[in-house]
Amino acid sequence: MDARALWQRYQNWLYFHEGLGLYLDISRIRFDDAFVDSLRPKFDKAFADMAQLEKGAIANPDENRMVGHYWLRNPDLAPTPELTQEIVQTLEQIEAFAEKVQTGAIHPPRASRFTDIISIGIGGSALGPQFVAEALAPDFPPLKLHFIDNNDPAGIDRVINHLRNSLASTLVLVISKSGGTPEPRNGMIEVKKAYAGHNLEFAQYAVAITSVDSNLDKLAKDEGWLARFPMYDWVGGRTSEMSAVGLVPAALQGIDVRAMLDGAKEMDDATRVSDVKNNPAALLALSWYFAGNGKGEKDMVVLPYKDSLFLFSRYLQQLVMESLGKEKDLDGNVVHQGIAVYGNKGSTDQHAYVQQLREGVANFFATFIEVLEDRQGPSTEIDPGVTSGDYLSGFLQGTRQALYENHRDSITVTIPQVNPRTVGALIALYERAVGLYASLVNVNAYHQPGVEAGKKAAASILDLQTRVLAVLQKEKAPISLDELAKKAGASEQVEAIYKILRHIHANQRGVVLQGDLQKPDSLTVSAS
Numbered sequence: 206m207d208a209r210a211l212w213q214r215y216q217n218w219l220y221f222h223e224g225l226g227l228y229l230d231i232s233r234i235r236f237d238d239a240f241v242d243s244l245r246p247k248f249d250k251a252f253a254d255m256a257q258l259e260k261g262a263i264a265n266p267d268e269n270r271m272v273g274h275y276w277l278r279n280p281d282l283a284p285t286p287e288l289t290q291e292i293v294q295t296l297e298q299i300e301a302f303a304e305k306v307q308t309g310a311i312h313p314p315r316a317s318r319f320t321d322i323i324s325i326g327i328g329g330s331a332l333g334p335q336f337v338a339e340a341l342a343p344d345f346p347p348l349k350l351h352f353i354d355n356n357d358p359a360g361i362d363r364v365i366n367h368l369r370n371s372l373a374s375t376l377v378l379v380i381s382k383s384g385g386t387p388e389p390r391n392g393m394i395e396v397k398k399a400y401a402g403h404n405l406e407f408a409q410y411a412v413a414i415t416s417v418d419s420n421l422d423k424l425a426k427d428e429g430w431l432a433r434f435p436m437y438d439w440v441g442g443r444t445s446e447m448s449a450v451g452l453v454p455a456a457l458q459g460i461d462v463r464a465m466l467d468g469a470k471e472m473d474d475a476t477r478v479s480d481v482k483n484n485p486a487a488l489l490a491l492s493w494y495f496a497g498n499g500k501g502e503k504d505m506v507v508l509p510y511k512d513s514l515f516l517f518s519r520y521l522q523q524l525v526m527e528s529l530g531k532e533k534d535l536d537g538n539v540v541h542q543g544i545a546v547y548g549n550k551g552s553t554d555q556h557a558y559v560q561q562l563r564e565g566v567a568n569f570f571a572t573f574i575e576v577l578e579d580r581q582g583p584s585t586e587i588d589p590g591v592t593s594g595d596y597l598s599g600f601l602q603g604t605r606q607a608l609y610e611n612h613r614d615s616i617t618v619t620i621p622q623v624n625p626r627t628v629g630a631l632i633a634l635y636e637r638a639v640g641l642y643a644s645l646v647n648v649n650a651y652h653q654p655g656v657e658a659g660k661k662a663a664a665s666i667l668d669l670q671t672r673v674l675a676v677l678q679k680e681k682a683p684i685s686l687d688e689l690a691k692k693a694g695a696s697e698q699v700e701a702i703y704k705i706l707r708h709i710h711a712n713q714r715g716v717v718l719q720g721d722l723q724k725p726d727s728l729t730v731s732a733s
C-alpha cells in the first residue's frame with residue numbers, strides 16, 4: 206500500500222474518544238473489509254454475552270460466579286441494590302480511611318503519622334497496585350509504597366531492611382482475595398515476625414483486603430487488625446484494580462481514585478457500543494484475532510513510550526494470559542488458546558530486543574502506547590527547536606514505520622497525558638478487549654484452572670519434604686537417595702527428593718549430602 210493509501214486507511218480506522226482524548230490506531234494491522242465482515246457474527250455474540258455478563262449472568266461457569274468488575278465504576282449497574290450499596294459504601298470507607306491515615310487521625314502507636322506501606326500480595330493482588338503506583342503516585346507521596354509480591358526470602362529481607370528504621374511508622378496491607386494463597390500468607394508471617402522483633406504489635410499496623418470470612422479475614426478479625434476491606438467473589442484477581450485491592454493502596458498514596466474510576470466508567474460506556482468500528486475494545490479484539498489468526502499465533506509486544514507506564518506490559522501479561530491462556534474452550538474442545546504478552550518501554554527497548562522485532566522471527570505484533578504530553582512544564586531544547594520529547598515521539602514513529610515496512614504489524618494507543626482518568630481508561634479498555642476476544646475464541650476468560658495445577662504440585666512437594674525429613678531424622682547412618690525414597694514411600698520421586706535435600710543442604714538446615722555432586726545417584730544423605 207502506498208503512502209497516500211495508508212494515510213487514508215489510517216483515517217478510515219482511527220478511533221477517537223473525545224471525553225478521554227484517547228486515540229486508537231489499528232491501521233497498521235493488515236486486515237481487510239472481508240475479514241471484518243467475516244467476524245461480525247462472532248462479534249454479535251460477543252456483545253450479547255457481554256451484555257448478559259454486565260446484567261449479572263454466571264459468566265464464569267466453572268466457578269459458578271458472576272463477573273462484576275464493571276459495576277465497581279458504575280455501581281448502579283450492579284444487579285441488586287444491596288451490591289450497589291456495598292460498592293458505594295466500600296469506596297467511602299476507603300476514602301475515609303486514607304484521609305484519616307494521611308492526616309494522622311489514624312496513626313501508629315509510637316509515631317504521629319504512618320510514613321510507609323508494605324503491600325503484601327501476589328498476581329492480581331499486586332500487579333494492578335504496582336502498575337498504578339508507578340504510573341500515578343506523586344514524586345513525594347504521603348505514604349511510600351513497598352511491595353512484597355513473592356515468596357523469595359531475600360526479597361522479603363530487602364524490603365524489611367530498607368524499612369528497618371521506619372517499621373514503627375509502616376502500615377502493612379495484606380491483600381489476598383482468597384485469603385489462602387501461600388505467598389501472601391508466608392509474607393505476612395515473615396513481616397509479622399519482623400514487627401515482633403522490633404517490639405511492635407503487628408495488629409496495630411495491619412490492614413486486610415480479602416473476601417469476607419476468608420482465613421485472612423478471620424485472622425484479621427480475631428487479632429483486631431487496624432482495618433479490613435472486602436474483596437468480592439464476583440471480581441477476579443486480574444480485574445481487581447478498581448476494587449479495594451487497588452483503591453486502598455492508590456488512595457493512601459494520594460492518587461485520585463474517583464478520577465480513575467471515572468476514566469474507567471467512560472471507557473466502559475464506549476466499549477459497550479455494539480458496533481465494532483466505534484468500539485475501541487472491539488477494534489483491539491479484532492486486531493488481535495487477525496494478527497494471531499484467532500489462535501494466538503502472534504505475541505503481543507507492548508511498548509509504552511513513557512517511563513511511568515513501563516509496568517503496563519507486566520500488568521497486561523496477567524490480564525491477557527491468565528484470561529485467554531486456556532486448554533479447553535467453553536464446549537470442552539481442546540484448543541490451547543492464549544496470546545503471549547511481553548514488553549517494557551520505548552525507546553529503551555530500541556536498544557535491546559527491537560533488533561529482533563525488526564529483522565528476526567516475525568511472531569508478534571506490537572502495541573505502541575503514546576502519550577502526547579511530554580512533561581509538566583516547558584522542555585529544554587536539545588537541538589535547535591527540538592526537545593527530548595520530540596526525540597521520543599520520533600523514535601516511536603520511526604520504530605512503527607520500520608516494523609511495518611518489514612511486515613510487522615502494530616497498534617497504537619494514544620493518550621493525552623498519564624493521569625488517573627487515562628490510566629483508569631486504559632485498564633478498562635484492555636479488560637473489555639480481553640472479555641470480547643475471549644468470546645470470539647469461545648473460552649472462559651474468568652477462571653484459571655492451570656494455575657491450580659501448579660499450586661497443587663507445589664503443595665505435594667512440601668508434603669514430600671515433611672515425610673522425607675521425618676524418615677531421615679530416624680536414620681542412624683548416611684543413607685542413599687534411593688533407600689530414603691523407598692522408606693518415605695516415594696520410590697518414584699527420587700529426583701524431587703534429591704532437589705528438596707540439595708536445597709536444604711545449601712541452606713545448612715540440618716541435612717548433609719555427601720559424595721560426587723555431579724552424580725546425584727552416588728550421594729548419601731544424613732541428618733546433621
Ligand SMILES: O=P(O)(O)OC[C@H]1O[C@](O)(CO)[C@@H](O)[C@@H]1O
Nearest residue numbers: 328329330381382383386442656
Ligand atoms: O488474591 P489471591 O487470592 O491471593 O490470589 C492471587 C492470584 O492468584 C491467582 O488466583 C492464581 O494465580 C490469581 O488469579 C490471583 O490474582
